[in-house]
Amino acid sequence: xxxxxxxxxxxMGKAMAINxxxxxxxxxxxxxxxxxxxELLDHGASIGQTPGAVLNKCKYTIAMLSDPAxxxxxxxxxxxxxxxxxxxxxxxxxxxxxxxxxxxxSEAITLKGGRFxxxxxxxxxxxxxxxxxxxxxxxxxxxxxxxxxxFDVIGKKSFFLGQVxxxxxxxLVVNMIMxxxxxxxxxxxxxxxxxxxxxQTLLDVLDLGAIANPMFKLKGPTMIQNSYSPAFPLKHQQxxxxxxxxxGDENAVSMxxxxxxNEAFKKALSVELGDLDFSAVHEIVKGAQxxx
Ligand SMILES: NC(=O)C1=CN([C@@H]2O[C@H](COP(=O)(O)OP(=O)(O)OC[C@H]3O[C@@H](n4cnc5c(N)ncnc54)[C@H](OP(=O)(O)O)[C@@H]3O)[C@@H](O)[C@H]2O)C=CC1
Ligand SMILES: O=CC(=O)O
Numbered sequence: 001x002x003x004x005x006x007x008x009x010x011x012m013g014k015a016m017a018i019n020x021x022x023x024x025x026x027x028x029x030x031x032x033x034x035x036x037x038x039e040l041l042d043h044g045a046s047i048g049q050t051p052g053a054v055l056n057k058c059k060y061t062i063a064m065l066s067d068p069a070x071x072x073x074x075x076x077x078x079x080x081x082x083x084x085x086x087x088x089x090x091x092x093x094x095x096x097x098x099x100x101x102x103x104x105x106s107e108a109i110t111l112k113g114g115r116f117x118x119x120x121x122x123x124x125x126x127x128x129x130x131x132x133x134x135x136x137x138x139x140x141x142x143x144x145x146x147x148x149x150x151f152d153v154i155g156k157k158s159f160f161l162g163q164v165x166x167x168x169x170x171x172l173v174v175n176m177i178m179x180x181x182x183x184x185x186x187x188x189x190x191x192x193x194x195x196x197x198x199x200q201t202l203l204d205v206l207d208l209g210a211i212a213n214p215m216f217k218l219k220g221p222t223m224i225q226n227s228y229s230p231a232f233p234l235k236h237q238q239x240x241x242x243x244x245x246x247x248g249d250e251n252a253v254s255m256x257x258x259x260x261x262n263e264a265f266k267k268a269l270s271v272e273l274g275d276l277d278f279s280a281v282h283e284i285v286k287g288a289q290x291x292x
Pocket of ligand 1: 007008009010011012013031032033034036064065066067069070071073074094095096097121122123124125231232233236237
């Protein structure tokens, strides 16, 4: 698996492609805003002019795109992946999407003789830079096994979860929990502050107890400084809450905590915090204490 195509040079795609290049893979990159590929030239990448051109050149193509609309557009639009899908071509979509989107893509590609794996990831900008992602793959098992040398560079652990859709579902469950947790954490920071406690001391206490976790440790110090440089953009976290709630609807699972968290993310989007880190929901939680 030496020659790899990579579609989507956003926060995650760029870091993952650079890691592959560092480890000796030949990588051909494409991004909708093509100029964002230029930086990859310094790392030894080639540039493809369209998703179809990348697929045409490479036996294996990975995609890391923002949402279902982007994932579908890159496959089904003109000069897209589907135009070049055929026997011997493998497509690995690592974007966070819902199971229906993934299944649509899988069906279209396999109908043309192509191969498909979904492989969303858990972990953010820093784990992507450090090759420490957790990979949640589903689809063609043989393709999963062929992809492992690349997954081992990108991630610290890969799971094969069975049929297409299971990777997407697992990722949405994980991010539903994460989105609810960041809201509860934010409320705790506000409560500590308003009741006369030092939020930094709260962080120290949390870090020593049963609910210590890497997210609180990483995001806490920046949240108390109101600093939200995007590692995981809030607009993507809201997309994940929306898709997870839809999965809850499909399965008649009541999720009032996630629904409340989703409202906070929606409010954050409405005041244009979507491009900041998802921890910027803290601004909404703080603001809720001062209704106009
Ligand atoms: N950041 C994180 O911590 C993590 C993100 N994820 C998931 O990974 C995916 C990518 O995230 P991230 O890199 O942070 O996102 P970014 O917003 O940084 O990048 C999004 C990418 O999608 C492309 N894109 C958006 N819309 C379209 C479209 N209609 N057609 C073609 N390309 C499009 C963008 O291209 P352009 O440059 O032209 O806008 C860009 O390459 C998302 O699904 C996210 O939920 C998963 C784990 C962690
Ligand atoms: O999807 C985001 C992450 O941190 O994982």
